[in-house]
Amino acid sequence: MFHVIGITPVAPIRLEPSHRSEMVSQLLFGEMAELLNRDGDFLQVRTVYDQYVGWIQANQVTDVLESWLEKSKTEGYIDQVTTIEVAGQPMVVYPGTPVWRSDTLAGIPVDYGAVSPVKPKRRSRKNLQEATLTYMNTSYLWGGKTVAGTDCSGFVQQVYKLFGTDLPRDAYLQAEVGEVVGFLEESRPGDLAFFDNAEGRITHVGILLGPNKIIHASGQVRIDMIDSQGIKQKVSRQRTHFLRIIKRVW
Structure with a gap:
């Protein structure tokens, strides 16, 4: 090999x-x-x-x-x-x-100079927020996974990597990992929300920051509102994604 x-x-x-x-x-x-x-x-x-x-x-x-x-x-x-x-x-x-x-x-x-490599971060709301906000406003890029451009699953994968959690590359595969959370109200910061298209195929994923707030890559990495139906854009209030399932992967 x-x-x-x-x-x-x-x-x-x-x-x-x-x-x-x-x-x-x-x-x-x-x-x-x-x-x-x-x-x-x-x-x-x-x-x-x-x-x-x-x-x-x-x-x-x-x-x-x-x-x-x-x-x-x-x-x-x-x-x-x-x-x-x-x-x-x-x-x-x-x-x-x-x-x-x-x-x-x-x-x-x-x-590597003075770079201090990060061991798996402690799983806390504060550390999660810091890790996700590093990507804030990053442009959406199909196939990307950096702050120079990322897609939704690449963003999620790279954030979780820093916490010692390895996830597959694509959203539909990430949806197969972890345990199902029955209701949005039972979710915790760090749970993953998955969204499907009209054919029922999972095409989008984001990280829950709270029971009504999600960070995800859609146009750019952004924070929007979420309810039991799905995502509403914070500014336009338009429904953009329909919720399929919530998974807990840590």
């Missing part, structure tokens, strides 16, 4: 081996993936973190030698946008980026 590791701040993972193909997810700096196939300048990979399969540009990753992997491991994650030094040059990295306990990243010199 061969692995590669991301060497750019954010590398698009695409549905097909083409720059014109839609982006379905992203590989952050220092995230690993299993190599499955090659097609010209693109590699088909399966991400180690969430087992997501797609195509990535070959020059945005580098091979991982088993000898390096055996003596290196991650210490935690970065939880703020920060600058590190890679091969002697500055690089901006994003929340959710792993910090490796090594002087190199698969042979590439890396200096």
Whole structure:
């Protein structure tokens, strides 16, 4: 089994081996993936973190030698946008980026400077609010999962990563995790609310901050009102999403 590791701040993972193909997810700096196939300048990979399969540009990753992997491991994650030094040059990295306990990243010199990697955060209302507000006003981006652009499930996945909870990449798969909460009034901050379309397919997810408040990525990461029917936009009061299920994942 061969692995590669991301060497750019954010590398698009695409549905097909083409720059014109839609982006379905992203590989952050220092995230690993299993190599499955090659097609010209693109590699088909399966991400180690969430087992997501797609195509990535070959020059945005580098091979991982088993000898390096055996003596290196991650210490935690970065939880703020920060600058590190890679091969002697500055690089901006994003929340959710792993910090490796090594002087190199698969042979590439890396200096994390004064960055303190985050161990799993304590699950509290205050910490949840701080973690989610880091993404506030981030533009919606299909397949994105950073403060430079994120989709709804990418936002949820990256926030929960900081609390030591691993979630799948897509909303409909995230909905299969955890225990059902019967009523909105019984929800707790940190519960996940899922929403479906006219065909009954789950297409959206957000994080409850209270029984009538939700933070989610829709146009941008925003805080809106929620009731037993679904989401109402805070300003327009328009109904935008219809509630399907609430799950408790921690």
